[in-house]
Amino acid sequence: MRWKFTFEESRQYVTVYTPIETRYVIPEAPSSFQSLEAVMMDMDGSSTDTEKLVLKAMRQMMREVLGNPQFRFAREDFPHIIGDSTTNHVRYLVSTYNLDPAQLDHYIDIYYRRYHQTLYDIRDGKITETLIEPMPGLKEFLTTLKQKGIKIGLVTSSLKKEADIVMPEVFKRMGMDPDYESFYDGVIAADEVGEAFLKPHPNLYVRIAEEKLNVQNKRNCFVVEDSTAGIIAARVAGFAVAAVPHPGTRDHSFELANLGVMKRRLPEILERNLFLAYT
Incomplete structure (x- = not known):
């Protein structure tokens, strides 16, 4: 659970648990x-x-980490790997696919290497596929x-x-x-x-x-x-x-x-x- 909503005295609050637990009205x-x-x-x-771009880099990361060049995400993964920070996306994948939590930063580095290389290739006209x-x-x-x-x-x-x-x-x-x-x-x-x-x-x-x-x-x-x-x-x-x-x-x-x-x-x-x- 990354956040939790509560009501107290007619006011709604949210407690955010990652990465620092904080309670907000x-x-x-x-x-x-x-x-x-x-x-x-x-x-x-x-x-x-940029969904195609993000998912391409995330998929490349998982293929490298798992050593499985055919890896594909399951439908239920998508709400957890789109629309949030990269760290939270990768945290979800670590938990779901039983990866080593101690290697979280390493996995994130792989993602950014793949993501940035794709961005640079787009900038330099090396990719004709429409990703953005x-x-x-x-x-x-x-x-x-x-x-x-x-x-x-x-x-x-x-x-x-x-x-x-x-x-x-x-x-x-x-x-x-x-x-x-x-x-x-x-x-x-x-x-x-x-x-x-x-x-x-x-x-x-x-x-x-x-x-x-x-x-x-x-x-x-x-x-x-x-x-x-x-x-x-x-x-x-x-x-x-x-x-x-x-x-x-x-x-x-x-x-x-x-x-x-x-x-x-x-x-x-x-x-x-x-x-x-x-x-």
Whole structure:
């Protein structure tokens, strides 16, 4: 169990057990807005589709570790290896496939070696297979926010050097300037908070709001997330959340996504008029 929800005196709490046990209150969040100051978006699974890339590297890691070149993941593995930090993904695989827990860091190193090599091959044009794509409707969603003068933040549990390959590729595929950092009002990656405080801890969302976007009122913002860990992080940070399930996270729990679950993902946020009427 990585987290547990409890209720006390009409307040909801979540205790996060990994890697540091911490108990958080889950504050109430608005379900509509009088004005909208900022939208913060998760990268992998919400803004970008890197599932094929992540699973390719994770599968290569397992094949190397098990010495089995035919290894394939079971369907029930997918909710546990998509949508969270790499460490938690590998922890799950160690437990499920009876690997040596003392070798966790070694397994993670193998994953990152495989993952980064694939990223560099994409960057250098050595891979023709499409492993990175924008999520459906991303360009329209981002440009609509810009036109309305709403700040946009990009949040990722990936390393910055990984985002610096993934996001330019995504922007190029949308026909936009690959200098993605000049488009967003704020970008934050795992490097800035450290492995111990990634999602479901709230640190990424707290820091981007306060330090990058200069948010004045959390109740005038919302977050777009596709995973349970990300939704918990955003809600604990005090923000409303719209869930945009990715095929790899469709078995996650979205009960804390107080703005609803967008089965058609980003286009449905526009269709539901979550912000257009208030700006």
